[in-house]
Amino acid sequence: MQTIIALKNCKIKSLLDDIQKKDKELEKYKAKENLTMTMENDTDKKVISDLSKLLHGQAHLRSLTGAISNGTIRGRFTNISKLTNTYVYSPSTMIAGMRWSIAIGTHIVDSKKYLQVHLSTNAMPIPP
Numbered sequence: 001m002q003t004i005i006a007l008k009n010c011k012i013k014s015l016l017d018d019i020q021k022k023d024k025e026l027e028k029y030k031a032k033e034n035l036t037m038t039m040e041n042d043t044d045k046k047v048i049s050d051l052s053k054l055l056h057g058q059a060h061l062r063s064l065t066g067a068i069s070n071g072t073i074r075g076r077f078t079n080i081s082k083l084t085n086t087y088v089y090s091p092s093t094m095i096a097g098m099r100w101s102i103a104i105g106t107h108i109v110d111s112k113k114y115l116q117v118h119l120s121t122n123a124m125p126i127p128p
Contacts, residue, residue, distance in 0.1 A: 089120070 087105040094100075103118045 087118075 092099040
């Protein structure tokens, strides 16, 4: 009978040791999770701060451009006679923190060819 009790006690001790090991592993994971959450919060705060700075800058830009009543943008073009369905862009000019250029191209309506002129940013091409 005592051997059975001793075996049960050994089994209980080994299970308690396993529980302690699992608790230590759990604490490690919790510490890593807390560190990850802290890093994510810091990253979120940085992104929010950067966005607020950007929005503040845009508000300032809006107030500057709102005061402008008119202006002129000029551009020189080459290969105008070769226009097909593509656009020809003038050299870009920096205006209000963005690169702008004048784009010219052709537009066909009912077999009549028209000249199109667009003011465009260099970020994206003008859709046909």
